[in-house]
Amino acid sequence: xxxxxxxxxxxxxxxxxxxxxxxxxxxxxxxxxxxxxxxxxxxxxxxxxxxxxxxxxxxxxxxxxxxxxxxxxxxxxxxxxxxxxxxxxxxxxxxxxxxxxxxxxxxxxxxxxxxxxxxxxxxxxxx
Numbered sequence: 001x002x003x004x005x006x007x008x009x010x011x012x013x014x015x016x017x018x019x020x021x022x023x024x025x026x027x028x029x030x031x032x033x034x035x036x037x038x039x040x041x042x043x044x045x046x047x048x049x050x051x052x053x054x055x056x057x058x059x060x061x062x063x064x065x066x067x068x069x070x071x072x073x074x075x076x077x078x079x080x081x082x083x084x085x086x087x088x089x090x091x092x093x094x095x096x097x098x099x100x101x102x103x104x105x106x107x108x109x110x111x112x113x114x115x116x117x118x119x120x121x122x123x124x125x126x127x
Contacts, residue, residue, distance in 0.1 A: 037079045
């Protein structure tokens with residue numbers, strides 16, 4: 001008994017013709033998406049400049065500036081570098097290393113404060 005070929009388009013009728021064909025060209029995103037992102041980048045930059053304009057000082061100033069900077073970088077990476085549409089492994093390959101570096105920096109900050117405290121307790125505050 002002969003077995004029918006399951007890959008024959010004649011057996012599937014119009015189902016084979018209805019499937020989309022993948023093209024080698026890239027996916028085109030609507031221009032509105034890019035305009036919205038540019039708008040948000042402008043707003044975040046204005047907020048960053050407003051921190052200086054209003055004369056905020058200390059930890060609040062730097063935390064706001066770094067927050068706005070990270071938000072802008074996230075938008076640029078997600079939309080203009082097309083990370084929002086990439087595979088999860090590629091996103092992890094780009095996002096995880098800087099996060100690991102930030103964890104190491106945080107560990108170094110904690111260790112430096114411990115070392116400073118130990119030195120002050122052991123050797124005194126000087127003359």
